[in-house]
Every structure is written in structure tokens, then in C-alpha cells.
Amino acid sequence: MFSPFEYKRPETIEEVFELLNQNDNSQIVAGGTDLLVKLREAESSPDFLIDIKELDELKGIEQENNEIKIGALTTITEIKENKLIKDKLYALYQAASEFGCYEIRNRATIGGNVVHASPGAEYGVPLFALEAEVEVVGQNGIKRLPIEEFWYDVGRVKLDNELLKSIIINIDKNEKSSYHRLSRVEGMDLAVVNTALVKRSDNKYRSYFGTVARTPYQNKKIDAILSKENFNKKSFKKIQDIINESVSPRSSSLRASPEYKKRMVVSLLKKCLRDIGELGDDIDG
Amino acid sequence: MAKEIKTTINNKKYKIEVPPQMTLLELLREKLIMTGTKEGCGNGECGACTVLLNDKPVRSCIVLAHEIEGKEVITIEGLKETGDFKEIKEAFIAEDAVQCGFCTPGFVMAIKALLNRTKTPTDEEIKEALGGHLCRCTGYESIHKAVKRLVK
Numbered sequence: 001m002f003s004p005f006e007y008k009r010p011e012t013i014e015e016v017f018e019l020l021n022q023n024d025n026s027q028i029v030a031g032g033t034d035l036l037v038k039l040r041e042a043e044s045s046p047d048f049l050i051d052i053k054e055l056d057e058l059k060g061i062e063q064e065n066n067e068i069k070i071g072a073l074t075t076i077t078e079i080k081e082n083k084l085i086k087d088k089l090y091a092l093y094q095a096a097s098e099f100g101c102y103e104i105r106n107r108a109t110i111g112g113n114v115v116h117a118s119p120g121a122e123y124g125v126p127l128f129a130l131e132a133e134v135e136v137v138g139q140n141g142i143k144r145l146p147i148e149e150f151w152y153d154v155g156r157v158k159l160d161n162e163l164l165k166s167i168i169i170n171i172d173k174n175e176k177s178s179y180h181r182l183s184r185v186e187g188m189d190l191a192v193v194n195t196a197l198v199k200r201s202d203n204k205y206r207s208y209f210g211t212v213a214r215t216p217y218q219n220k221k222i223d224a225i226l227s228k229e230n231f232n233k234k235s236f237k238k239i240q241d242i243i244n245e246s247v248s249p250r251s252s253s254l255r256a257s258p259e260y261k262k263r264m265v266v267s268l269l270k271k272c273l274r275d276i277g278e279l280g281d282d283i284d285g
Numbered sequence: 286m287a288k289e290i291k292t293t294i295n296n297k298k299y300k301i302e303v304p305p306q307m308t309l310l311e312l313l314r315e316k317l318i319m320t321g322t323k324e325g326c327g328n329g330e331c332g333a334c335t336v337l338l339n340d341k342p343v344r345s346c347i348v349l350a351h352e353i354e355g356k357e358v359i360t361i362e363g364l365k366e367t368g369d370f371k372e373i374k375e376a377f378i379a380e381d382a383v384q385c386g387f388c389t390p391g392f393v394m395a396i397k398a399l400l401n402r403t404k405t406p407t408d409e410e411i412k413e414a415l416g417g418h419l420c421r422c423t424g425y426e427s428i429h430k431a432v433k434r435l436v437k
Binding site: 006 | 304308332351413
């Protein structure tokens with residue numbers, strides 16, 4: 001058993017704010033797949049545990065004009081099984097397929113994954129590459145901000161007595177996307193490194209790399225190389241050089257050495273390019 | 286403070302006093318003495334504690350007991366009452382899919398959930414359904430074969 005707390009299951013967003021105002025030491029829980037492990041390890045000992053699973057306003061996937069809106073409480077299984085996501089935002093489908101395992105996907109939510117802000121989170125690199133925005137709801141209403149502003153450090157997101165309401169992606173700007181990760185075992189593991197690539201409708205590329213920095217990492221020089229028309233084998237050498245010079249993953253990582261991570265993110269970038277169909281089989285190594 | 290919850294476990298209705306910090310796994314094993322569900326890692330990583338919550342397989346060590354209010358839970362004990370259990374058991378015996386048996390209840394629940402979703406799962410679907418379950422004895426091959434036997 002965990003250390004004692006009071007369990008609350010509000011049915012409206014207003015009730016959540018009332019509870020948050022009542023007690024400074026409150027903790028929101030959605031799927032609980034990360035939080036319950038933290039409670040067990042006593043990394044978190046809240047007075048109030050506020051279970052928001054019943055808030056229908058935070059659920060579901062819908063398209064409004066040129067945007068797809070994913071409610072924060074949408075489970076990973078729901079993302080994986082959604083046709084709109086698979087057709088328009090393939091990287092998010094791929095991330096759902098790699099995520100945890102079947103049982104975890106039934107409980108874990110995309111919002112939980114984002115607010116947890118782990119450096120190798122499945123929904124870090126693809127959402128950054130897709131230029132996602134988040135909708136945050138507070139007592140004074142709803143505001144919208146870019147994900148890289150919201151998710152600003154390891155385990156840190158901009159929430160101040162507020163809730164992440166949804167994640168919004170423009171589907172006109174993003175033409176094709178791909179996500180790959182490397183993990184020690186396929187069945188149930190976290191990413192050693194991960195990479196996402198987006199080909200935009202203006203033929204420019206955006207790439208992001210995970211676990212090599214405190215938050216998903218982008219280097220504009222790499223994106224410029226990817227966006228050049230005469231992209232070839234030598235381009236990867238240049239990309240590798242840029243990665244080697246610009247990131248220094250911490251050497252205390254439990255999963256891989258900095259050198260290995262730097263090599264692997266570039267290797268995953270090749271996989272992403274193959275998915276997007278921009279790379280012939282002749283480019284390898 | 287403990288609070289009474291109403292729930293259905295293995296098709297039987299319960300009204301139980303549950304402290305908020307109790308997990309579903311602790312409720313099953315320690316309060317209701319349904320010890321068929323096993324605790325392996327306690328962190329949601331091994332799959333030994335898998336039960337069905339409203340027909341979906343979940344890891345009961347990372348579900349709070351309070352979350353099952355108004356919902357239906359099926360454990361390995363509940364499955365024992367159904368025809369499926371006998372078939373799964375016989376397939377496990379035929380393929381030597383059990384050695385120490387500690388992971389078996391979790392595997393059986395995941396297989397039951399898989400067969401509820403589709404009567405004819407592909408190899409990929411079997412791997413997806415069982416991929417998050419650890420077994421340190423069998424090497425998995427025999428468990429996979431047991432599921433294939435059920436599909437035939």
C-alpha cells in the first residue's frame with residue numbers, strides 16, 4: 001500500500017479546480033501507469049489524489065477544419081486504433097504501436113505521457129516535429145501554446161493549477177511523418193533513443209531526437225541538410241558530425257552510453273526517411 | 286479514510302470498505318483472498334497481475350481499488366467458471382506452456398482478452414497481446430503454440 005491520501009473522482013473540470021484550490025499538495029492522476037509506480041516508490045506523496053478519468057471533455061479525437069484535436073485523456077489504444085491518426089499523422093500511430101505493452105496502452109493517456117515530460121517519452125519527438133500545440137484549461141479559461149513552450153524541461157511542463165485539455169496538430173502543414181525508437185526489448189520497455197521526422201507540405205523537413213538532451217532536440221542545420229534537394233550519403237556524415245558536436249547526452253544514463261546514443265539517433269533518422277519514401281535502399285551504413 | 290465502494294467481481298456484486306491507497310491487486314489478494322492473481326514486479330512491467338476491467342486487460346498492481354467502483358472485474362478465479370478456461374488449460378498442458386506457473390494466470394487473462402477480441406488472431410496479434418508478459422521458465426515458444434492451438 002501507498003502512504004495515505006484522499007481519493008477524489010470529480011465529474012467536471014470546475015470540481016477539479018475546487019479540489020486543487022483546497023489543497024496545495026494535490027496530484028492529478030489519469031491512466032496512472034507512471035504515477036502509481038511513483039507513489040509506490042514514494043517519489044510522490046500527495047494529500048489528495050484527483051482522478052480525472054471521468055472528464056469526458058478531455059477525451060476523443062476529432063478533426064476541425066485543418067486541425068486534428070486529441071483530448072488529453074485519449075488512451076494510447078484509442079490513438080492506435082483511430083483511422084484519422086493512421087492516415088494523417090502516421091508518426092503518432094507508430095508511437096502508439098511502440099508504447100509500453102497492450103495492457104499499458106489500455107490505461108495510459110497521451111496527456112499523461114506529455115505532462116510527465118520524460119526525455120524519451122513516446123509522444124515527445126513526434127509532437128515536437130509536428131509542431132503540435134496544446135490547449136490548457138484554467139479557472140480563467142482556455143489558452144493555447146506551442147508544445148515546445150509548454151514542455152520546457154525534464155519532467156516540467158507549464159501548468160499552474162491548470163489541466164492539459166488537448167493536443168492540436170495542423171494537418172495541412174504536415175504532409176508525412178515517421179517515428180522510430182530503439183529499445184532493449186520490444187515487448188515492454190522505454191526508448192533508449194527515439195527520432196521523429198516530418199516532411200512538411202512546403203517540402204521542408206523537421207527532425208527531432210529524444211534522450212540526447214533534456215527535452216526533444218532539434219538542430220536547424222540538420223533540417224536544412226534534409227531539406228536540400230541533392231541529399232546523399234555524404235549528407236548523413238554531415239548530420240552525424242553535427243549531432244556529435246552539438247549534443248552531450250548524460251553519461252549516467254542507465255540505458256546507453258552517449259556515443260551509442262549519438263550514433264543511433266542518426267540511424268533512426270534513416271529509418272524515418274525510408275518510411276517517408278525519400279531514401280533509396282542504396283544509402284546505408 | 287476507508288470508503289465503501291460498489292463493484293462486481295467475477296459476476297458477483299460486492300460492497301466493500303476500501304482505503305484509498307489500496308491497489309486492486311491488494312484488494313483481490315489480501316481482502317478477498319483471491320490469490321490466483323499474482324504480484325510479480327508490482328510496477329506494471331511483468332503482467333503477472335493482469336485482470337479484466339470492463340473486459341479490457343489491465344495490470345491490477347497499478348489500478349487503485351477505488352477505480353473499480355461501478356465497474357466489472359474478472360480474475361482468473363472467475364474465468365475458471367467458464368468453458369474458455371478449460372480449453373486454455375488443456376492447450377497449456379498439451380504444449381507444456383507451464384513450468385513454475387507464477388506468470389500463468391496473467392498470460393491466461395491476456396489470452397482470454399485476445400480471444401474476446403478475435404477468434405482468429407494472427408501471429409503478430411498474439412505477440413502484441415502477450416508481449417508485455419514476462420515468463421522466466423518457458424522461453425515463450427510453448428505459450429505461443431498453446432494460443433495457436435486454440436485458434437485452430
